Amino acid sequence: xxxxxxxxxxxxxxxxxxxxxxxxxxxxxxxxxxxxxxxxxxxxxxxxxxxxxxxxxxxxxxxxxxxxxxxxxxxxxxxxxxxxxxxxxxxxxxxxxxxxxxxxxxxxxxxxxxx
Amino acid sequence: xxxxxxxxxxxxxxxxxxxxxxxxxxxxxxxxxxxxxxxxxxxxxxxxxxxxxxxxxxxxxxxxxxxxxxxxxxxxxxxxxxxxxxxxxxxxxxxxxxxxxxxxxxxxxxxxxx
Numbered sequence: 517x518x519x520x521x522x523x524x525x526x527x528x529x530x531x532x533x534x535x536x537x538x539x540x541x542x543x544x545x546x547x548x549x550x551x552x553x554x555x556x557x558x559x560x561x562x563x564x565x566x567x568x569x570x571x572x573x574x575x576x577x578x579x580x581x582x583x584x585x586x587x588x589x590x591x592x593x594x595x596x597x598x599x600x601x602x603x604x605x606x607x608x609x610x611x612x613x614x615x616x617x618x619x620x621x622x623x624x625x626x627x628x629x630x631x
Numbered sequence: 632x633x634x635x636x637x638x639x640x641x642x643x644x645x646x647x648x649x650x651x652x653x654x655x656x657x658x659x660x661x662x663x664x665x666x667x668x669x670x671x672x673x674x675x676x677x678x679x680x681x682x683x684x685x686x687x688x689x690x691x692x693x694x695x696x697x698x699x700x701x702x703x704x705x706x707x708x709x710x711x712x713x714x715x716x717x718x719x720x721x722x723x724x725x726x727x728x729x730x731x732x733x734x735x736x737x738x739x740x741x742x743x744x745x
Contacts, residue, residue: 613729
C-alpha cells in the first residue's frame, strides 16, 4: 500500500524566503509527526498532530516555524524568513492510532538547503 | 572494527558475519524502544521494537536486546548482507497515552564489505 509521501523532495531557498513543505500521511492514520534531521544526526521532534489538532509543538525551534493539518490528513510545515541554520532534512511520520506502542512510518523527507 | 567517523560511528563487517550495533538511551522513564534503518536519501524504516517488560525480542535475522539497568540497547543482525548497509538509529519513547514522540540516538553507520 501507499506509504507516507512528502513534497517537494528537494528545496533550495534563498535566505529570507518562505517555504512550505507538504506531507501526505498513510490514509486513515490519526497521528502525524514532523522531525528535523541535520546532517549526520538523528531526527529531532518538531511537532505532533492528533487528527487536525496540534497537541505538541514544543520542538519548533522558533516562531518562524508553523505547521497545520486543517482536515486531519495532509499536513504542511511552513518556515518563514528562512535562515541558513534551517538547512536540514524535514521528515514526516504517521501512526495509525494515537496511543503508545504504535509504529511511526516515515516519509522520504524534504531536503531543504538555504543559501 | 568500530571507529568514530567525522559524523557517525562506523561499524564495518564482512558479508555473512553477524553485526552488533549498540545504543545507550537517556531517559529512565522510556518504556518503548525501536530500531530504525535509514538508507541514503530515504526516511527511517522500522526494523524491530521492544517494550520495557522484555529483555529480548527476535525478528527475521534481527534480535534486539534491552538492558534497563544500564540503559543499553543492542541490535544484532545475523548473516549480514550488502543490503544491510545503512545508518541504524535506536529511538526511545513512552507507552502511556498518545503523541509519543521519538527521541533518536546518534546513529551508527554499518558498512558491509564483500
